[in-house]
Amino acid sequence: MRTEICERFGIEFPLLAFSHCRDVVAAVTNAGGMGVLGAVAYTPERLEEELRWIDDHVDGRPYGVDVLVPGRLDESAERAGRGEADPDAMLAAIPDEHWRFLAGLFEKYDVPPPDLDQARRGGARGGTRVTQEGATELIDVSLSHPIRLIAGALGTPPPLMVEKARSAGIPVAALVGTAEHARRQVAAGADLIVAQGGEAGGHTGEISTMVLVPEVVDTVAPVPVLAAGGIATGRQLAAALALGASGAWCGSVWLTTEEAETSPAVKEKMLAATSRDTVRSRSRTGKPARQLRSSWTDEWDGPGSPGPLGMPLQIIVSQGAMNQIQKIAESGNPGARALANYYVGQCVGLMNTVKPARQVVHDMMQDFAEALDRLNTISGTG
């Protein structure tokens, strides 16, 4: 296929796969698309290992890395950390009320609580990685590998990231949820825009893919645009290209693949979920992120809640708790199973069987070809 994206990266099929799982990244790259490893959950040491593994498994084929770099942190975090990665200052900024609410949830759902001190410390380490300082370390590790793309998922890419990528000759991709943000990202140095509709999993805005993609394409032309949000099939990729995109950026669809890191209890929920079973909630990170609706989101967004904190403080509150909930859910604990969830887009309704990632790519290729045939038959050109 011939799109700006295929030519730029030398790939056959204009599909970028965002995943935290190295196996998915390598499988998609090897199947003719391009995998992008989500690095935010990793320490610099662990990221180094993961990238080395990918290098060993893709035989020089292209892959990328995504680092979550918030343009501006929540005010309370700014106050607490002065923009710096100080776990203690962050911990001190979290009201007791939120820890009490969290403890109450474990009690109410009859789930053994995690060691609170450990959870706090683990959460604080996670929180520091979404500061600019934390992200910079991950960028440095990434650029020491033969990556072909570096992406930033939140806000304008900081000058340091753009400079480092430029010196290394690596294009920078930026995820946006509005045309105005796309304009700003290009001005800040983004070489590629991922226009992500509100139906997407994870941090997302409210404008749908159908509307956002043509808006962004018109705004940033000739900068290439990838469509994201809701896309899990080849006909949706065809739709994205019809809208003017140069390819698609898919994240959710990999979560129910054989390789995925998704915990079994959550994977089961995803396979059973319909497109109605997601919610845009601040309850995991402090910023609106689409995820499976579960007792966790219901409780945090419900009337008895103190309300989620901002980013990264809510990450600190939720991270250790969610790890524990996931672990306990595997043993069949019904309360933990009710609480467990994960980021996923509305296309979870289209994800109904477990397949190898390679198979997902092949099915998308096939479905894409059929959609194109259908369009040509309709218009009398086929």
Add this chain to the structure above:
Amino acid sequence: MRTEICERFGIEFPLLAFSHCRDVVAAVTNAGGMGVLGAVAYTPERLEEELRWIDDHVDGRPYGVDVLVPGRLDESAERAGRGEADPDAMLAAIPDEHWRFLAGLFEKYDVPPPDLDQARRGGARGGTRVTQEGATELIDVSLSHPIRLIAGALGTPPPLMVEKARSAGIPVAALVGTAEHARRQVAAGADLIVAQGGEAGGHTGEISTMVLVPEVVDTVAPVPVLAAGGIATGRQLAAALALGASGAWCGSVWLTTEEAETSPAVKEKMLAATSRDTVRSRSRTGKPARQLRSSWTDEWDGPGSPGPLGMPLQIIVSQGAMNQIQKIAESGNPGARALANYYVGQCVGLMNTVKPARQVVHDMMQDFAEALDRLNTISGTG
């Protein structure tokens, strides 16, 4: 073009235009698509006039009528009206608090209030038309004209509507926001499904067009599906067909045409609006409906509000008020201009110039052809 929709209705271009404006309906029908008149705002007598005018202007070409038939009314309305169209019972069910809040809005925004008694009576008449009894009269008037489609916008089409349409040999279309609703609508007798994504204007769900259309297509096959929500250009129509739809159902895009009934102050707001300037709010009808965000939606959905009532009670509260606000806004009153709004989808961001409706259709045809060429070039088949 060859889609199920083109063949069934004998139209050239698979575009259905929902509009409350007879001029738009006739213009789209005459340009090769098919207009569908939204009848809910009309009395039976007025609808008779409008349809006679359309008959005189389309030279036998196909058009349809849309009647808003709620499957189930709000409980308070059921209690008040026992499902019947009793304006007095409906008025009695509205708490004083809501009238006081409304009066307070007029005061706060320095807008001369409407005659409250008149507004109540007018609103109650409007409210009765969204009962099944009220809708039945509109259906009878519609079926006495050579319409080619009857559509119901809310909930399952009542058996009476399906029976009447069947006897007259007229297909029934039903708007849905979920695959489950689509299944129920087909079971209830719908011949055609309009899968309407959450980005659409007016009453709408939360699942986006990109996800909903393939879900609904798979669920109701071989019943034909029209895609709705966010579609205002030919490339979006091409995307809809790629997703498996047989055509598109567009409502918002006509609101800024030359012919549109849209009040000048609101049309101006729409031309200036971006895709971020809409909100899904219950403040006009009692059910979530996407509309321009304005001081009206901010106030009703804000902290000082008693909260919108259900349907049709909120229609009774808001209808006379919105008419007055619109009228006063035309004189330049800043408070009225701040409050004024109307139903519109996120594609309002793509609606930036006033054009005749015929031109909109022609532009969509051209843009569609270009999108198809682009797709074929990409895939190497063009």
